[in-house]
Amino acid sequence: GAVVSQHPSRVICKSGTSVKIECRSLDFQATTMFWYRQFPKQSLMLMATSNEGSKATYEQGVEKDKFLINHASLTLSTLTVTSAHPEDSSFYICSARDWAIGTITDTQYFGPGTRLTVL
Amino acid sequence: ILNVEQSPQSLHVQEGDSTNFTCSFPSSNFYALHWYRWETAKSPEALFVMTLNGDEKKKGRISATLNTKEGYSYLYIKGSQPEDSATYLCASHTGTASKLTFGTGTRLQVTL
Numbered sequence: 001g002a003v004v005s006q007h008p009s010r011v012i013c014k015s016g017t018s019v020k021i022e023c024r025s026l027d028f029q030a031t032t033m034f035w036y037r038q039f040p041k042q043s044l045m046l047m048a049t050s051n052e053g054s055k056a057t058y059e060q061g062v063e064k065d066k067f068l069i070n071h072a073s074l075t076l077s078t079l080t081v082t083s084a085h086p087e088d089s090s091f092y093i094c095s096a097r098d099w100a101i102g103t104i105t106d107t108q109y110f111g112p113g114t115r116l117t118v119l
Numbered sequence: 120i121l122n123v124e125q126s127p128q129s130l131h132v133q134e135g136d137s138t139n140f141t142c143s144f145p146s147s148n149f150y151a152l153h154w155y156r157w158e159t160a161k162s163p164e165a166l167f168v169m170t171l172n173g174d175e176k177k178k179g180r181i182s183a184t185l186n187t188k189e190g191y192s193y194l195y196i197k198g199s200q201p202e203d204s205a206t207y208l209c210a211s212h213t214g215t216a217s218k219l220t221f222g223t224g225t226r227l228q229v230t231l
Contacts, residue, residue: 044221
């Protein structure tokens with residue numbers, strides 16, 4: 001149980017293009033999903049918290065117009081990196097909380113991540 | 120301590136050795152401490168969620184302790200096996216938001 005998938009696992013794109021990453025909870029419903037980014041030798045850094053049916057909450061320093069998040073259903077959240085540039089190259093990973101449990105200290109279940117390389 | 124810090128950064132042990140790592144976190148506004156195991160090319164796997172000072176949790180050969188007053192947690196692995204090779208992450212949950220603050224992890228390699 002508690003499986004989260006993420007697609008694609010790896011993407012290489014040209015500078016200026018947009019890239020969409022999907023995060024799905026496969027066997028549970030997730031009212032809240034989280035998007036993290038990890039640069040080499042650094043920790044996972046929270047970018048935004050995504051709530052189903054409402055606007056995402058972005059962390060300080062994360063541009064909401066550049067990193068568009070949509071959470072249209074209880075099992076799917078998407079992150080779109082718009083007009084990607086080489087400095088956006090990073091490892092992006094999502095996580096989800098099980099709606100059925102519903103406390104803020106609940107385990108977050110992670111996807112396997114997406115390696116984005118912008119040329 | 121303002122951030123979550125883990126030590127050592129990496130560790131190399133022989134099969135059968137027991138080992139432990141440290142996670143230090145801000146003790147103010149503490150809610151919970153999470154431990155994850157992250158194997159290469161896989162999803163981080165939840166090991167423990169700890170909330171109470173003095174708590175000790177165990178899962179097979181892996182156990183963890185928590186000291187919320189001084190802001191640290193230890194993860195222990197007894198009789199390490201090659202399949203224990205992974206990066207072990209801890210994350211602190213503070214305040215009323217759902218936000219987790221992660222350490223950089225301890226990378227464990229267990230060889231025969």
